[in-house]
Amino acid sequence: MSLVFPHTFVPWFRSVAPYIHAYRGETFVVGMPGELVAAGKLNAFVQDLSILHAMGIKIVLVHGFRPQVAEQLAAKGHASHYSHGLRITDEVTLDCAQEAAGQLRFEIEAAFSQGLPNTPMANATVRVVSGNFLTARPVGIVDGVDFKHSGIVRKVDAAAIQRAIDSGAIVLLSPFGFSPTGEAFNLTMEEVATSAAIALQADKLLFMTEVAGVHEKWDDPTSPIDTELALADAERMLAALPRPTQPTDVAFYLQHCVKACQAGVERSHILPLAVDGALLQEVYTHDGIGTMVVDEKLESLREATPDDVGGIVALIEPFERDGTLVKRDRNEIERDIEAYTVIEHDGVIFGCAALYPYVEARTAEMAALTVSSAVQGQGDGDRILKRIEQRAKAQGLTSIFVLTTRTMHWFIKRGFQPVDPEWLPEERKRKYNRDRRSQVLVKKLV
Structure with missing residues (x-):
């Protein structure tokens, strides 16, 4: 027996149509933290990405791997070390990060290859392209702390990524960059996604996060979520917030959204990974879900x-x-x-x-x-x-x-x-x- 009711489905589908037209051919950079995979939500999330891809949206997916690296380090009896909100990457941590990244890329590509009947992936052919699209440099020594193999994005090969997404592929970026001498650097998913969005002048940068968004009163988690935050207001809020040290801090993702909008990305989004279909709700409904930072009022x-x-x-x-x-x-x-x-x-x-x-x-x-x-x-x-x-x-x-x-x-x-x-x-x-x-x-x- 069908559970689709015409009196609700038809009006809903018609209401979605303007967004399908508006976003066809646009470029979205999506940041997916390792926490989403650890929560067992990868398959559902990939299905949502596949729907966006089928609607003609060009997608660059950047994955993180914080919990996976932590798990690898714990298995080896090696402690994680952070400073200034960044992981300090020694030799053991670099090995764990490379191993975690390889495993995650395998799982993500496998998820995009599924085609079971009666799922959103049925009849879908999604090619995933990954490669050495990022050049990096070391963080170096900051306030006396040597970050070793932790790096910062130096350059994004936007032309190569553009050719890949123009061909109909989804580009998958891991948070690794390489120096001209071939040295590997551990990067953050958030910086890679932001840098890629800026280099591509993407239409949207979307972060799946462990938070519901930015609250109207940022220090009161019981206040409503601010669904649309003008860039100027986001800048003022960011200036008043303490430096973030973990992903659940208000400023952690907000700082990257602000940076992207300041550099020409029109819209940056903070979306709750805990909500099933949050990505679809944000893209295809009027008010969305989570918080959107914009450099001008959309209305x-x-x-x-x-x-x-x-x-x-x-x-x-x-x-x-x-x-x-x-x-x-x-x-x-x-x-x-x-x-x-x-x-x-x-x-x-x-x-x-x-x-x-x-x-x-x-x-x-x-x-x-x-x-x-x-x-x-x-x-x-x-x-x-x-x-x-x-x-x-x-x-x-x-x-x-x-x-x-x-x-x-x-x-x-x-x-x-x-x-x-x-x-x-x-x-x-x-x-x-x-x-x-x-x-x-x-x-x-x-």
Whole structure:
């Protein structure tokens, strides 16, 4: 018996479609800590990555191996040593790191090769490419501490990685780099992922982490997660936080997100690995999960351009089908595109309205006010209405009016008053459809 219910699946799948279009061909760098593998979540996570890959997203996967190296060291009776939040890599630790990395790469490649029926990997052919894409240099001696074989990324071979992901492969990077003399250095997953994202000018850098994200009050874990953090706010927060020493510290991943955004990566994400499907939720839902750092506010209220015609058509079409809106021809929208105001989030249009002035009557019609069902109740309609009012005032108009059959109460709550259709300007009155029996509501602009 199928567990897929059309009344929930179909609207959900339609709501996902804008993101599928928006992200096709974009480059995501994903940082996966060794803790995710240790928690037994590798197969499910690889399946989610495979779905992103199937949707046309170019993926660079960077794996970590902190718990795996710790396990190897413990088996050999050798203690782990850290300073300044970095592992000190002596000869024994370097051997353990190389062994852990080899085992993890084997497990990851095996996970991408699975193709069991009735799983997301069925019928998937995912090629994984790895290699010596990283050049490194030693950390050296810091405050008297010799970090030995611990290193820092010197250069990322972005051109070679780009060729690989352009060919349809997923690139897998281990946290190892090599000097021009062939010396190996142990790197951190976080630095490798950040450096790769910057070198590729990736569209997203996503870290799977042991934390739920950044809390609105960073020192209060009971406060809500801040789902969107502007770069300037993240910088201020980072300046106030103590230096991180472990992955669960607030600043540990935040510092890398800030660095990436400062260097041109538009969006960096901190996602909870404990939540099944967190990666899919972040990429394919409006509000996501975890915390996203952005170098500008993703929500943009602006006047429409010809490039927005397709997005407006897709937005209003469901409301035309159910009779909420009068059907508009695409050519009509294209012709009148300068009349439209849109609100977009992450490149996807979620709301619109058009302003048609009647200058002699000093009024204007606000038409096609629409907010996607995915974000209704979040104030987008009010923001669009305010912008339309501002546009009308700028043209010297004293009122705006709407014609509606179903949303009369919404407008009345916002200062509109019902009037007789005879109130309409003569030009608009001639086009009034009396069979539709639309209510006419007017709001005076002060």
